[in-house]
Amino acid sequence: MARSKGSTQRSIERREFLQKGALAGAALVGSATGAAAQSPAPAAGQPAAPTTPVMTAAAEAAEPREVQVLDENQRCGSDYMVDVFKSLGFEYVCANPGSSFRGLHESIINYGGNKSPELITCCHEESSVAMAHAYYKAEGKPIAVMAHGTVGLQHASMALYNAWCDRVPVYMVIGNYNDAAVRRPAEWYHGVQDAAAMVRDFTKWDDTPWSLTHFAESAVRAYKLAVTPPMAPTVLVLDGIMMEDAIARDNRLPIPRLTIPAPPQGDSGSVEDVARLLVAAESPLLVADRLARTPNGMKLLIELAETLQAGVIDQGSRMNFPSRHQLNQTQRAAAAVGEADVILGLEVSDFWATVNTLRDQLHRSTHRIAKPTAKLITITTGDLYVRANYQDFRRLQDLDLAIAADGEATLPSLIEAVKRLTTGDRKRVFQERGAKLAEASRAAAERSRVAATYAWDASPVSTARLSAEVWAQIRNEDWSLVSNYYTDATGGWPRKLWNFDKPYQWLGHAGGGGIGYGAPASVGGALANRRHGRLSVAIQTDGDFMYAPGVLWTAAHHRIPLLSVMNNNRAYHMELMHVQRMCNARNRGVDRGTIGSELTDPNIDYAKLAQSLGVYAEGPITNPADLGPALKRAIAVVKRGEPALVDVVTQVR
Amino acid sequence: MRIGFRGTAAVRVVIMAVTLMAGVVAQAGQAARAPQPGTDQGVVSGRLSYTQTGCDTCHGTDGSGTAAAPRIATSALQLQAFIAYVRKPTGTMPARSAEAISDRNLTDIYAYLHSPAVRSAQTAAPPAGSVAAGAMLYKKIGCYECHANEGQGGAQGPRLGPNPIPFARFGTYVRNPAGDMPPYTAKVLSDQDLATIYAFLEARPRPPAVNSIPLLAP
Numbered sequence: 044m045a046r047s048k049g050s051t052q053r054s055i056e057r058r059e060f061l062q063k064g065a066l067a068g069a070a071l072v073g074s075a076t077g078a079a080a081q082s083p084a085p086a087a088g089q090p091a092a093p094t095t096p097v098m099t100a101a102a103e104a105a106e107p108r109e110v111q112v113l114d115e116n117q118r119c120g121s122d123y124m125v126d127v128f129k130s131l132g133f134e135y136v137c138a139n140p141g142s143s144f145r146g147l148h149e150s151i152i153n154y155g156g157n158k159s160p161e162l163i164t165c166c167h168e169e170s171s172v173a174m175a176h177a178y179y180k181a182e183g184k185p186i187a188v189m190a191h192g193t194v195g196l197q198h199a200s201m202a203l204y205n206a207w208c209d210r211v212p213v214y215m216v217i218g219n220y221n222d223a224a225v226r227r228p229a230e231w232y233h234g235v236q237d238a239a240a241m242v243r244d245f246t247k248w249d250d251t252p253w254s255l256t257h258f259a260e261s262a263v264r265a266y267k268l269a270v271t272p273p274m275a276p277t278v279l280v281l282d283g284i285m286m287e288d289a290i291a292r293d294n295r296l297p298i299p300r301l302t303i304p305a306p307p308q309g310d311s312g313s314v315e316d317v318a319r320l321l322v323a324a325e326s327p328l329l330v331a332d333r334l335a336r337t338p339n340g341m342k343l344l345i346e347l348a349e350t351l352q353a354g355v356i357d358q359g360s361r362m363n364f365p366s367r368h369q370l371n372q373t374q375r376a377a378a379a380v381g382e383a384d385v386i387l388g389l390e391v392s393d394f395w396a397t398v399n400t401l402r403d404q405l406h407r408s409t410h411r412i413a414k415p416t417a418k419l420i421t422i423t424t425g426d427l428y429v430r431a432n433y434q435d436f437r438r439l440q441d442l443d444l445a446i447a448a449d450g451e452a453t454l455p456s457l458i459e460a461v462k463r464l465t466t467g468d469r470k471r472v473f474q475e476r477g478a479k480l481a482e483a484s485r486a487a488a489e490r491s492r493v494a495a496t497y498a499w500d501a502s503p504v505s506t507a508r509l510s511a512e513v514w515a516q517i518r519n520e521d522w523s524l525v526s527n528y529y530t531d532a533t534g535g536w537p538r539k540l541w542n543f544d545k546p547y548q549w550l551g552h553a554g555g556g557g558i559g560y561g562a563p564a565s566v567g568g569a570l571a572n573r574r575h576g577r578l579s580v581a582i583q584t585d586g587d588f589m590y591a592p593g594v595l596w597t598a599a600h601h602r603i604p605l606l607s608v609m610n611n612n613r614a615y616h617m618e619l620m621h622v623q624r625m626c627n628a629r630n631r632g633v634d635r636g637t638i639g640s641e642l643t644d645p646n647i648d649y650a651k652l653a654q655s656l657g658v659y660a661e662g663p664i665t666n667p668a669d670l671g672p673a674l675k676r677a678i679a680v681v682k683r684g685e686p687a688l689v690d691v692v693t694q695v696r
Numbered sequence: 697m698r699i700g701f702r703g704t705a706a707v708r709v710v711i712m713a714v715t716l717m718a719g720v721v722a723q724a725g726q727a728a729r730a731p732q733p734g735t736d737q738g739v740v741s742g743r744l745s746y747t748q749t750g751c752d753t754c755h756g757t758d759g760s761g762t763a764a765a766p767r768i769a770t771s772a773l774q775l776q777a778f779i780a781y782v783r784k785p786t787g788t789m790p791a792r793s794a795e796a797i798s799d800r801n802l803t804d805i806y807a808y809l810h811s812p813a814v815r816s817a818q819t820a821a822p823p824a825g826s827v828a829a830g831a832m833l834y835k836k837i838g839c840y841e842c843h844a845n846e847g848q849g850g851a852q853g854p855r856l857g858p859n860p861i862p863f864a865r866f867g868t869y870v871r872n873p874a875g876d877m878p879p880y881t882a883k884v885l886s887d888q889d890l891a892t893i894y895a896f897l898e899a900r901p902r903p904p905a906v907n908s909i910p911l912l913a914p
Contacts, residue, residue, distance in 0.1 A: 381790030403876050410750075414796075492912050496903035497848030497855060505848065511911040535851065540912070616841060620852065623838045627878030633838045694845045696852065 113289055120255055121150035121286035123296050127262045128187065130298045133160040133214070135178070135570065137171035138189035139198075140164075143218030143233050146286030147189065160187060163570070163601055165563075166593030168195045172202030172276075173553075173560045174567030174594070175213045177525065180361070180550040181571035183337055185212045185269060192219035192238035192280060200242050201557045206276045207245035208392075208435045209360065209554025210333055210424075212269035213276035215242075220283040221251070230283070239278040244432040247275035255285065255296055263299040272306040272336065272449045273424035306336075306449035308456060309422055313446045318460035320385050320418055320444070322469055326476070327353040328372070328383035330397055331363035333390040334450045338546040341365070343454040344389070350461050352477030354379050359538070360392065360551045366543040367488070369481035374491060374539060378483075380413050388421040389450040395438035405628040422446045422453050435555065491539035503692045504667045506610065509582070510536035512670045513608055516678055517580055518542070525568030525605070526581035527552050527561045537582065547577065558615075559590030562607075566598045569605035569686075578681065583607045583688075585642060585649065586615040592652055598686040599657035606681045608674070609649050609690040611663065614641040616695045653688040662690025742808030745801040749792065752874045759809045760865035765789065767861070769814045775806050822863030823891040830896025833889055837880070847897050853877065857897030866894055 113119060124147055128136075140148060151162055165171040171188045178186050190199050196217050206213045219238045220230045239249035248268045252258035258281065265277040290296075309317075321327045329348055335341050344364055348355045354372035356379060357364040364371055372379040380386065380398060388394045398413035413419070419442045426447035429436045446453065465473070495507035514537070524537060527550075543549055550568050553560035561584060569579035588609070598605050619640035626633040646663075653660035659680040661673045670691060677687035746752060751759070751768075759769030773781070779802045782792050808814065834840060834847070842853030849855030860866055867890050870880050906912055 378790050404878075488914070492906050492914065493903075494849065494855065495912055496906050496909060497900075498844065498846035499903055499909065501846050503845065505844065505846070506850070507848075511909075515911045619838075620841050623841060624878045627880060627884070630881050630883055632884040634836060636838055694850075695841055696844075696850050 116292050117289040118154070118292050119146060119150065119286065120258075120288050120290060121146040122154040123255055123290065124258060124262070124281070124286065125150045125155040127259050127298055129155065129159055131263065131266050131301060132184065133187050134184070135163050136160040136187040136189055136216075137163045137165050137174050137567075139166060139168050139171060139195065141189070141191040141195050141218060141233075142227075142229065143191045143195075143220060143283050144189050144216070144281065144286065145218075146283065147216070147218070147281065150286075163597065165597050167563075167591040168198035169202040169559060170563035170566075170591045170594040170597065172199045172206065172213055172215070173563035174570065174597075176202065176206045176209065176211050176554075176560070177550050177564035177567035178571045179211050179213070181523070181525070181547055181568045185214045185266070187214045187216055189216045189218070191233050192217040193233050193235050196238065196241060196278075201555075202560065202563075203242050203276050204245045204433070205553045205555040205557045205560050207247075207433075207555065209551065210272075210274050211276075211554065212274045214266060214269055215246070215276055215278040217278060217280050218283055218286070219251075219280055222282070222284055225284060238280045242276075242278060244430055245276075246278050247428070249278035249280065251280040251282070252285070253282075255290070258285065259296065259299055263301050266301060267303060271304050272452075273428045274336075275428075306452040307424070307427070307447075309446040309448040309453040311456065313444065314453060314456050315460050316444060317387065317420055317422070317446070318457055318464050320420065321351055321353070321387065322461055322464045324353075324383075324385035324418075325472075326383050327351055327385040327387065328356065328379055329353050329387050329389065330356045330358065330380075330391055330394075331361075331389045331450075332358040332392050333360045333551075335361040335363045335546060336449070336451050340451040340454075341546050343451060343458065347454060347458050347461065349477075350458060350465070350473075352473035352480070354383075354480050356380070356397075358391065358397075359549070360390075360554075362543065362546050362549040362551070363389075366538050366541065368544075369484050370477065371484055372480065372487075374487040375483060377412055383417055384414065385418045386413060386420065388419075388423065389454075390423050390425070391421065392425065392435075393437045394419070394421055394442075395440040398440065403624065418443045420444045420446075422448055422450045422457075424449050488539070495536070495540065498694070500667060501694070502665045502667065503612070503694050504665070504670060505694050506696060507536050507540070508667050509608065509610065509670070509691055509693055510540050512667070512674060513537075513580060513582065514541045515671065516674045517578060520578040521576065522578045522580055523547050523568065523572050524549050524582070525565045525572065525579045526583055526607075527564060547572070547575075558587050561587040563591060563594040565605060565607065566594050566603055566686075569598065569603050570601070573603060578678070579605045581605060581607045582610050585609060585611045585613065585647065588649070589642070589647070593656065595653055595658050595686060595688070596656040602684050603686060604681045604684050605686040606674075606677055607653075607686065607688040609662065609688065610693050611647075611649060611690055612693050612695050613643050613646060614695075616640075649688065649690040653690075658686045658688055660688040660690065662688075663692050664690065665692045738804045738807035739811040739813075741801075742804030742806065742811075745797065746805045746808055749797050749801070749805070751805065754789070756861065756865055757868060757872070757874055758814050758865055760861045769809045771809070775803060778802065778806050816864075819862070822866075822894050823888065825888070825892035825895030827895050827899040830892040830894070830899075834893050834896050837885060837889075837893075839893065842877070847900050857900040858902055860894060860897040863891070863894055866890070 136151060138148070148162070151157060151160060163174070165174065168190045171190065175186045175188050188199065190196050199215070203213060203215065217238055220226045220234050223234065226234055238251065239246070243249060248265060250261040250265065252261045261279060265279050269275065269277040329344065331344055334344060340361070341363060344355065345368065348364070348370045353370065355364045355368070355370050356376045357371065357373050386398065388397060391397055398419060399409055399411050402408045402410065419440065421442055424447070425436070426445060495511060498505040499508055550564070553564070561581070565579070565581035565583065572579045614637070619637060622640060623633045623636045626636045648663065650660040650662040659677065661677065664670055664673055673689050677689050680687040747757070754765035755768050760767050779799055782802055785791055842850060843856050844850040847855065847857040867887065870885070870890060873879055
């Protein structure tokens with residue numbers, strides 16, 4: 044359905060009004076300027092005449108112009124847009140305010156009552172998107188993000204790329220005045236022909252609707268495509284005039300019904316083949332990365348692993364498997380890969396790097412760590428949808444079997460096939476295998492505990508001590524680690540020391556490795572956790588925090604309870620190591636290797652920064668003995684429903 | 697496998713020669729002689745097999761051990777027990793089947809690990825070094841970035857101290873690391889500097905017993 048005739052007429056009237064208004068304004072300014080030019084200079088000691096335009100007698104005497112407000116029988120396009128957004132179930136919309144979507148902004152807070160969606164005020168569009176990214180992973184539902192079509196989307200683009208690489212739906216709504224004839228001066232800077240073009244390489248779909256009916260269909264389609272695996276951000280470009288134009292109140296525009304497609308399962312024959320290989324294997328290994336889309340994903344992986352008594356590596360892009368499960372071999376991942384005769388990758392984003400290593404020296408070399416005879420299998424939606432330009436699809440690994448399907452959706456049929464094919468003899472073999480894996484897992488955990496004792500009392504505080512101190516304070520709470528500090532090459536201290544056994548206790552990584560995700564993602568995850576009464580905890584790295592620290596103000600303003608514990612090592616340490624690698628490779632010495640990577644001179648006072656944003660904060664803490672009491676005090680604040688920050692000066696990583 | 701190789705023609709010739717030599721030695725080892733642990737021939741073959749099999753990745757280039765795996769040089773383990781362990785290890789070490797490495801090759805590796813050269817590397821005393829100067833140097837040249845401020849190890853590098861690996865092995869590894877560690881030549885880090893850092897690592901305090909720390913209770 045096209046825009047109504049009445050609406051079109053009003054639009055033209057509006058343009059006429061704006062044109063005439065602009066001319067009148069120009070005359071007014073010209074008149075005021077002329078008056079000022081004729082005025083005598085003020086006498087000494089007299090105040091100067093105001094330089095801003097003042098209403099002239101002629102303007103005061105002018106006939107009142109037509110009043111342009113909605114009448115009782117009208118509403119506006121963006122009111123209808125809010126109706127559609129409400130039908131999609133959005134709880135929140137994150138935005139840094141922008142004039143190109145001012146109509147929608149007003150409809151959300153007035154027409155929509157600022158409820159479902161509620162507007163969350165953000166200080167940077169990158170924060171808006173990263174909040175939405177983490178919110179989805181905590182709640183399993185997308186929230187919307189609004190931004191300018193040009194300057195806002197450019198700010199948001201890095202965070203959108205993270206979400207793309209992480210295969211997370213972000214519902215992006217951007218404003219643009221498509222019609223050049225009605226743009227205010229600033230709207231030329233903010234106007235663009237093809238607004239979504241700049242992010243099209245790393246979004247799944249976008250559209251620029253030309254009517255409200257077109258909008259409604261595209262709004263529902265954008266949601267549907269975003270949440271259908273392989274999931275990814277989508278972009279809706281909304282015309283400013285379409286938002287602002289009046290429509291008849293009784294114009295009952297339809298709201299399309301949302302039907303989310305079931306994710307694709309592996310075909311039964313291929314699933315049977317995988318089951319046969321797993322049951323016959325002497326040392327099968329399950330590797331999960333972006334597997335658990337829903338809380339059921341973890342349950343299914345536990346069931347498959349326990350049925351087979353197979354080892355599991357959780358690569359950590361989702362909360363796939365309990366950290367202390369006896370079959371969890373993540374802390375000895377390289378050894379587990381080397382032992383395996385069948386390796387099943389479940390939504391693994393980088394299967395090549397799972398079974399190979401790359402030696403990062405002057406001349407890079409690679410080495411396969413899996414047995415040459417090991418059967419390699421993947422089940423992933425990654426085979427269903429890739430784009431050409433950005434290279435997040437990784438190296439191509441030779442495989443024995445690949446199923447292009449959703450991992451979680453395929454697990455029930457795979458479990459059923461494995462159970463059906465398992466004989467009594469195999470069950471006995473499985474049990475023996477499980478006992479050995481349990482012992483290996485226990486030994487690895489013990490090694491981690493012992494490793495944590497080294498530098499226990501050192502200052503700066505060791506990252507092991509920091510993790511242990513936080514764990515001591517939260518272990519009896521219903522907690523959730525909402526920052527992206529969890530895994531690294533060997534597992535990361537929280538995963539080594541904490542008992543992760545619930546799906547919401549870990550929200551995964553940034554996806555694209557873009558720094559600046561951690562702080563806003565923590566706030567977004569905490570926003571999702573708030574309704575469930577969970578204690579949200581972030582181990583916040585300093586370099587990441589400094590990208591957009593204003594997100595802590597958002598947490599304070601919206602009363603989002605969150606404990607942020609600074610892992611303040613006063614440098615971009617990953618990058619520092621890269622520079623050192625170059626210094627060594629070029630045999631020039633590393634004395635100057637810290638230049639450009641350290642955050643010192645002056646040291647940043649994160650407690651003061653947080654306090655200035657309205658957040659309770661303590662620190663900097665350098666004595667590990669002071670950490671426990673400070674965390675206790677901060678958690679008391681968080682339990683009152685507010686954010687709190689504890690700045691800890693730590694060792695490197 | 698090697699990617700992005702940009703070596704000179706001369707380097708490529710040397711590599712080809714080494715590869716050919718390795719092939720000759722391997723063939724000779726498999727076809728012409730019975731394994732004789734402790735002989736020069738067994739030691740040479742064993743040294744090649746040791747690196748080709750990847751033992752050095754975890755146990756270090758001369759079996760001195762790293763944070764990832766224990767010392768196996770000059771161990772008291774008998775040859776047959778050594779081979780049996782490689783076939784069915786406990787802990788994190790991956791098993792090596794007879795198809796992956798023969799008993800004969802393992803015997804040669806055993807010979808290498810008990811050779812006089814390896815034995816002397818285990819017992820060489822480090823030169824004297826100042827702990828305080830070592831602490832400054834450890835920070836200055838960036839050891840802390842991967843191995844953490846107290847040498848306790850981190851996500852990117854294993855634990856170095858206290859009780860570091862033998863000094864000779866330490867020096868060899870710093871000059872010619874087996875893994876991802878960037879190499880330090882004598883131009884940027886003298887042997888005396890190495891000794892100074894080693895003194896710092898030796899002086900690191902021993903940690904409290906894990907069971908004495910309530911926060912680390914499982």
